[in-house]
Amino acid sequence: MNKTLSTLIAGIFIGALLATSGFALFLRAQKSGGGVASQTVLKLGHGLDTAHPVHQSLVFMKERLEELSGGSVTIDIYPSAVLGAEVQSIEQLQNGSLAMTCQSVAALENFIPSMAAFSLPYVFRDSEHYWQVLNGEIGHELMEKGEAKYLRGLCYYDAGSRNFYTKDKPIRTPDDLTGMKIRVMNSATAIDMVKALGGSPTPIAWGELYSALAQGTVDGAENNVPSFYSNKHYEVCKHFSLDGHTRIPDMLLMSSKVWKQLSPQVQGWVQQVAQESSDYQRELWNQKTKLAMEQAAAEGVHIYEVDTALFQAKVQPMLNAVEHPDVRMLLQQISQVN
Known part of the structure; x- marks a missing residue:
């Protein structure tokens, strides 16, 4: 068996080993x-x-x-x-x-x-x-x-940061969320946040969200700008508010x-x-x-700067109520970083 063939067989063997083990x-x-x-x-x-x-x-x-x-x-x-x-x-x-x-x-x-x-x-x-x-x-x-x-x-x-986007009216203050059905991840924290802001949180699988927006099952959702654009939610939702409520790396x-x-x-x-x-x-x-924001605007999406202090004040009780000592300590450390 020549050297080239031996090397080929060895490569195939190792590839199979990787796939199976x-x-x-x-x-x-x-x-x-x-x-x-x-x-x-x-x-x-x-x-x-x-x-x-x-x-x-x-x-x-x-x-x-x-x-x-x-x-x-x-x-x-x-x-x-x-x-x-x-x-x-x-x-x-x-x-x-x-x-x-x-x-x-x-x-x-x-x-x-x-x-x-x-x-x-x-x-x-x-x-x-x-x-x-x-x-x-x-x-x-x-x-x-x-x-x-x-x-x-x-x-x-x-x-990126997660932001609210809606179908029929913009979210400029927390009061605008009152009574609105907002899609959230199936997360207790996300649900509590939307409740604290006055909205009605509605967990829906990400893959089902476009249909839920189009059919009116929910009035809006929240995510980063690239996800909003790449999933074509701009076709249904024409209002995007840069409230930046969470940043999860x-x-x-x-x-x-x-x-x-x-x-x-x-x-x-x-x-x-x-x-x-x-x-x-x-x-x-x-x-x-930046590109997604420009493309969304070109598709007729209105993008709003908001006073995040108004939103922060509404959810502050959530942060005050954190019980886990590790989380409380981390929040305190983060707040002290200038």
Whole structure:
């Protein structure tokens, strides 16, 4: 059997092993100048489509890692939840069968209770305050909190702010929400927020929302600008209010079990390219948000600046009523960041 055929068979065998065993980190043969060398491969799964800024940033990270390592380390990326939904992906990190995933920090609440603070309204004053927290000591400490659950945080990705949008009338003050049926995620915090603002929260699956808006099942919804535009909700809702009630980031996570199998040099490369991908993703997200807003306006959507202090005053009792000590402590720490 010649060398080329042997290499081909070895590659097929390793690919089959990956598909059947779910190894998070494995070696595969690759051609180098002097023959065949091994390559460390990290398996990464996430739930977003390939056009999303997060996926594009993960591809950027993969390319940078290959560049830094001279091709000796790479990442195999599996988008669109092909390896499992968010909770499944996190559990795979815990048992070491998946190396990396990117998920909303809202999905981490059951693993890291203090993450529940991000789902509360008006925790952050604005985008600048938000990133000062995430890129500062508080943000780094939060990424470390998952270590006890075999979850290592590497960086944050921007998911924008969530805002109200409606069909028939604009939301300029909380009083405008009175009696309105607003679609929310199936989240107790989201439901309580809309109730506090005077609206009628209606949990509906995201995939069913367009029809619910068109048929009048709900009067409006809330989400970030890119999601509003990409899902064509502008066809039904012509009023978009920039109230920015919540800012919930995504986090790039790595299995602590896999991390410990890497050499210090490779760990350094991974951490470096993760942070570079975070900066890259923020720029992509800003571009996408600006473009989506311009496109929505061109489709006849009216976009409103609002006095967020009015909304914040209405939901303040929610923040005052938080009972979990970790969440209360985090809220206090965030409020002290200038």
